[in-house]
Amino acid sequence: MVVASHAPTQQPSSEVLFQPIRIGGLDVPHRIVMAPLTRSRARTPGNVPTELMAAYYAQRASAALIISEATQVSMQGQGYAWTPGIHSREQVEGWRRVTDEVHKAGGRMFMQLWHVGRISHPALQPDHMLPVAPSPITPAGKAFIENEHGEGELVPFVRPRALDLDEMPYLVRQYARGARNAQIANADGIEVHGANGYLLEQFLATGTNHRVDAYGGPVEQRARLLLEVVEACIAIWGPERVGVRISPLSTFNDIQDDNPEATFSYVAEQLAEYKLAYLHVINPAATELQTGQPIPQRVEKLLALIRSKFRGVLMMAGGFTRDTAAQWIEAGRADLIAFGRAFLANPDLPERFRRKAGFNQPDPKTFYGGGEHGYTDYPSLEQELGTKPRPTVDTSWR
Numbered sequence: 566m567v568v569a570s571h572a573p574t575q576q577p578s579s580e581v582l583f584q585p586i587r588i589g590g591l592d593v594p595h596r597i598v599m600a601p602l603t604r605s606r607a608r609t610p611g612n613v614p615t616e617l618m619a620a621y622y623a624q625r626a627s628a629a630l631i632i633s634e635a636t637q638v639s640m641q642g643q644g645y646a647w648t649p650g651i652h653s654r655e656q657v658e659g660w661r662r663v664t665d666e667v668h669k670a671g672g673r674m675f676m677q678l679w680h681v682g683r684i685s686h687p688a689l690q691p692d693h694m695l696p697v698a699p700s701p702i703t704p705a706g707k708a709f710i711e712n713e714h715g716e717g718e719l720v721p722f723v724r725p726r727a728l729d730l731d732e733m734p735y736l737v738r739q740y741a742r743g744a745r746n747a748q749i750a751n752a753d754g755i756e757v758h759g760a761n762g763y764l765l766e767q768f769l770a771t772g773t774n775h776r777v778d779a780y781g782g783p784v785e786q787r788a789r790l791l792l793e794v795v796e797a798c799i800a801i802w803g804p805e806r807v808g809v810r811i812s813p814l815s816t817f818n819d820i821q822d823d824n825p826e827a828t829f830s831y832v833a834e835q836l837a838e839y840k841l842a843y844l845h846v847i848n849p850a851a852t853e854l855q856t857g858q859p860i861p862q863r864v865e866k867l868l869a870l871i872r873s874k875f876r877g878v879l880m881m882a883g884g885f886t887r888d889t890a891a892q893w894i895e896a897g898r899a900d901l902i903a904f905g906r907a908f909l910a911n912p913d914l915p916e917r918f919r920r921k922a923g924f925n926q927p928d929p930k931t932f933y934g935g936g937e938h939g940y941t942d943y944p945s946l947e948q949e950l951g952t953k954p955r956p957t958v959d960t961s962w963r
């Protein structure tokens with residue numbers, strides 16, 4: 566006799582992806598978010614958002630939520646050539662044109678606030694000063710700068726300058742100014758970038774934070790800057806318009822932590838107190854998810870721990886397909902799924918998921934820098950079906 570519980574698992578229905586949800590103060594129609602993506606197309610001098618950027622984001626307005634590319638809160642916070650900022654009047658005006666276009670197209674947009682800390686280079690810093698960090702530890706790897714010919718170039722990282730204790734309030738104010746500017750720019754909220762080895766994670770992780778003052782040592786002190794920044798942003802926006810992004814277990818940008826379980830358990834627990842719009846977690850098992858390998862036990866455990874500590878809206882990003890996104894939401898492991906490369910190459914990604922259509926392939930050569938090509942010229946399904954034969958179709962996100 567066939568026992569029901571031994572029946573093969575059914576193909577997950579993607580219906581769950583199309584259930585509405587409330588993200589803080591916003592009602593959104595489905596669960597498919599556009600992840601923050603560095604595209605390095607701001608206008609220089611000044612790192613100002615352009616009309617082309619407005620067109621790019623407006624094309625993607627059918628996302629449940631657009632999270633802007635990482636946007637530096639100060640000149641000191643910049644780590645790559647041509648990334649946009651949100652600290653000058655011109656930048657704020659540029660972002661306002663972006664959010665206007667997104668809103669006109671029916672979308673919603675949070676601005677991601679970014680300070681890169683040591684992941685920078687004097688060539689990108691005001692007066693060619695040293696980048697700042699919790700401790701003077703040189704990251705492995707290279708910085709992406711603009712050389713004297715106006716071209717992108719990779720140069721080795723330098724040893725950063727350790728921040729003085731009396732500079733810390735100034736750092737928090739850089740984020741607060743970014744948060745305020747995002748309001749003037751008519752964004753719908755902000756996301757604090759606490760991930761990927763940038764400044765806030767440099768403070769969180771034991772490998773990059775050797776401080777012996779109130780911002781170093783035990784996790785309560787290493788997390789102090791992140792929490793102060795979040796509180797400063799909440800003071801401006803209210804908690805329901807503030808999200809936070811973290812990347813547990815990631816080693817990106819030469820990050821290393823002695824006890825990520827303790828670090829992220831504490832962070833999730835503390836962030837839960839604020840009743841944020843959402844917590845955004847970069848999936849440490851993106852590769853396994855993509856290749857169909859089992860999720861490592863350690864990752865499973867840590868994600869379950871974060872989920873148990875943070876009871877609010879949880880967004881996950883990294884390596885998801887339509888089916889795995891639906892599975893994770895169905896299983897209660899996430900409420901929203903953010904798509905990066907898939908959204909980059911498919912401006913109408915939710916519609917393609919809904920119709921189980923094919924996908925445009927993203928072209929890594931056009932990810933960073935350049936103009937329209939590989940940016941605003943990926944066709945929607947409608948454009949594809951109505952005018953020309955479909956370009957290369959890749960079904961790997963299905």
Ligand code: PHB
Pocket residue numbers: 603635645760761
């Ligand atoms: C990048 O510019 O390469 C970049 C920016 C922000 C991230 C990750 C990578 O979170």
